[in-house]
Every structure is written in structure tokens, then in C-alpha cells.
Amino acid sequence: DIQMTQSPASLSASVGDRVTITCRASQDISNSLAWFQQKPGEAPKSLIYDASFLLSGVPSNFSGSGSGTDFTLTILSLQPADFATYYCQQYKSFPYTFGQGTKLEI
Amino acid sequence: QVQLVQSGAEVKKPGASVKVSCKASGYLFTNFGINWVRQAPGQGLEWVAWINTYYGHTSYSPKMQGRVTVTTDTPTTTVYMELRNLRSDDTAIYYCAKDQWFEKSPPDFWGPGTLVTVSS
Numbered sequence: 001d002i003q004m005t006q007s008p009a010s011l012s013a014s015v016g017d018r019v020t021i022t023c024r025a026s027q028d029i030s031n032s033l034a035w036f037q038q039k040p041g042e043a044p045k046s047l048i049y050d051a052s053f054l055l056s057g058v059p060s061n062f063s064g065s066g067s068g069t070d071f072t073l074t075i076l077s078l079q080p081a082d083f084a085t086y087y088c089q090q091y092k093s094f095p096y097t098f099g100q101g102t103k104l105e106i
Numbered sequence: 107q108v109q110l111v112q113s114g115a116e117v118k119k120p121g122a123s124v125k126v127s128c129k130a131s132g133y134l135f136t137n138f139g140i141n142w143v144r145q146a147p148g149q150g151l152e153w154v155a156w157i158n159t160y161y162g163h164t165s166y167s168p169k170m171q172g173r174v175t176v177t178t179d180t181p182t183t184t185v186y187m188e189l190r191n192l193r194s195d196d197t198a199i200y201y202c203a204k205d206q207w208f209e210k211s212p213p214d215f216w217g218p219g220t221l222v223t224v225s226s
Contacts, residue, residue, distance in 0.1 A: 001168070032210070034212035034213075036151070038151075043201055043216040043217065043219050044143075044151065044201070044203075044216050045216070046203075046206075046213055046214045049206055049212045049214070087150065087151050089151075089153070089212060091210060091211060091212045094165040095168060096141070096156070098143075098150060098151045098152065098153060099150075100150050
């Protein structure tokens with residue numbers, strides 16, 4: 001199985017800050033990497049696919065980059081609605097696997 | 107618009123089985139696979155299974171292989187996930203999530219989740 005390691009596990013930031021979350025795969029997954037946002041009590045929301053493409057309706061202050069084994073999710077100018085837990089997932093091969101999550105707190 | 111409607115919460119005893127449904131609407135059902143992802147209380151997301159709704163091909167988490175079966179019913183545009191021989195650590199919210207394209211795809215839309223509680 002491909003292991004996905006996210007860092008940091010938690011992150012404190014303020015409105016207006018720029019934050020970066022990293023995700024590392026245990027083997028080359030090309031660009032088969034997605035990012036999700038989850039708020040307490042809600043289902044996850046898909047944000048980014050193929051490492052860097054935003055789904056329709058996702059604010060442009062979100063961006064993704066990377067290829068191979070190392071990936072980043074960057075949020076420019078944090079908004080109050082951005083405080084949530086973020087997960088990466090690889091879909092290069094089954095079983096698809098998630099990172100352990102990064103909790104972004106005020 | 108895309109909708110995924112999941113069945114209601116379940117409470118089961120250890121050793122029992124549960125079958126959770128996910129009814130899709132708002133898109134061409136057989137063009138997109140469905141994933142099942144679970145989340146234990148206070149924990150992260152765990153991928154459980156996937157089904158190709160056109161051919162019926164499936165893939166399962168090795169951790170749960172042998173206890174989980176995912177099926178699809180095209181006339182009712184419903185996908186089912188059955189989990190057998192339930193254990194207390196199967197207590198979780200189970201989400202279905204629609205693929206973004208036909209195969210080797212990430213999910214782009216998630217159902218609201220179904221809470222399955224396993225307790226004696």
C-alpha cells in the first residue's frame with residue numbers, strides 16, 4: 001500500500017495568514033493526489049484533484065502543487081471559513097489512501 | 107444537481123451485519139464510480155471500497171477484505187455497502203463519494219454520511 005504522510009498534524013494561524021500543508025507519498029504517485037476539507041460535523045468537501053486543479057467553486061486562495069512524492073496545499077490569506085481539517089489522498093493505485101489530516105486552527 | 111442520499115443511522119451488535127445504501131441522482135449513474143470512506147469518532151478518513159457502476163468491478167481495503175461487499179443496482183441508481191461480522195472498531199460514519207471521472211479518479215462529491223454504531 002502507498003502510505004501518505006501529512007505535516008504538520010495541527011497548525012495555528014490567523015485570518016490573513018498564508019499557510020502551507022505538505023503531503024508525502026511513500027512512492028511515486030505522479031500527480032494522482034487530491035485534497036479535501038472537512039469541518040466539524042460535516043462531510044468532507046473536495047478541493048483539488050490531479051495535485052493542482054481546483055474543483056469548480058473552490059476559492060482561488062487555495063492552490064496545490066507537487067508531483068511524484070511531495071505535494072503541498074497552500075492557502076493564501078486565510079479566511080474564517082478556511083479553519084478546518086485538511087486531508088490528502090492518493091488515487092494512483094488501490095487501496096486509495098489518505099493522509100492522517102492537518103487541523104488548521106485559529 | 108448531484109445528490110447522494112444515504113440510509114439512516116444503524117446500531118448493531120458485534121458479529122452482526124449492516125447494509126448501508128447510497129442513492130445517486132442528478133448525473134448519469136453508470137458513468138462514475140462510487141467510493142466508500144469511513145471515519146471513526148475523532149479520527150481521520152479511511153478508504154473502504156470502490157465500485158465501477160458500469161461494469162460492477164470492485165476494489166476493497168485489504169484491512170476489510172472478506173468482510174465488506176459493495177454492490178450496485180442500476181435501475182434504482184443505488185450503491186450498497188454491506189459489512190459483516192461487525193466489531194466495535196467498525197463504529198464510524200460511512201460516507202459514499204462519487205468519482206470525478208470514469209476510473210482511477212478522486213471523489214468530487216460526498217454524501218452526508220451514515221453513522222454505524224457497533225455495541226453490545
